[in-house]
Amino acid sequence: MxxxxxxxxxxxxxxxxxxxxxxxxxxxxxxxxxxxxxxxxxxxxxxxxxxxxxxxxxxxxGAPGWRRAIAVSAEVAGLTTLFATALGLPAALALVRGQFRYKGAAYAFLLSPMIVPTIITAIGLYLFFARWKATGSILAMALGHTVLALPLVVIIIAATLQGFDVRLELAALSLGASRWLALRRITLPLIAPGVLSAALFAF
Structure with missing residues (x-):
């Protein structure tokens, strides 16, 4: 060969x-x-x-039950993608860029749903939502799935940020851009493929 x-x-x-x-x-x-x-x-x-x-x-x-099931699944998946990406992006930015104590503990905490058996996480979420009488609701299911999807989002976006050339952002800062403007106009567009991949995995 x-x-x-x-x-x-x-x-x-x-x-x-x-x-x-x-x-x-x-x-x-x-x-x-x-x-x-x-x-x-x-x-x-x-x-x-x-x-x-x-x-x-x-x-x-032709089965109404299946159509309803697909609609619920799509709604839960969409909300899960929104929540997991919205939480995972700033979390990954903080873990990669931030300098603070207990960073390793924070990273381990965010990844813990991948380590803890799913049945344990499910029981904990059920007991939590049962106290608020929210079991079976779309929001509760989406939040439960978000807990499971968040580690993947953090891992993918963090890996994307590790390969990002920080000098591009520093160049924007040296030209007078604020950190928020540099993040919005430089960093986010360049890491967008990684964020999209993370969102697809969350979906």
Whole structure:
């Protein structure tokens, strides 16, 4: 096998590519199978499907319960994206740019929802919202999902800020721009792809 630089790939490279390909197939194959089976015309689950049909999609589109479920999911996902990005962006800025005591503790606290088992977090959130009789509301579900999505947003935006050239912002400051103006006109536009990626993960 020839590598991208024109040299012959060694056994190690071939092995890594083989493992990566196997992992990719392992992750993608179930999704592909589900998509194919969704077009099955049979009344039972079988692969490969004996015939092709759109009747399952027709039933799905005609079921009011499913339409309501999609609307609720989209609303929760949208609010979660808004909340997680709005909280994660300043948090990442503070962790990367700020100099304060217990920064490591703050970072660990923000990442704790990724470490603590989800069931523990869910029970805690349920007990919290139950005191306010807000369980089952759209806002409660969005806030609960925000707790789980916030660590990803912080990690992605913090990584983007680590690769940001601070000299560009310093140049703007030296030309008379305020810190807020430099942040709004220089930093945020340049890290926008990272913020967008974080928002997509939160969604």
């Amino acid at each position: 020839i590598a991208a630089d024109g040299q012959r790939a060694g056994p190690g490279t071939i092995g890594v590519l083989a493992v990566a390909s196997a992992v990719l197939v392992f992750l993608v194959a179930p999704v592909v199978i589900i998509v194919i089976v969704s077009f099955s015309g049979a009344d039972y689950l079988t692969f490969p499907p004996p015939s092709l049909s759109l009747r399952w999609y027709e039933r799905f589109a």
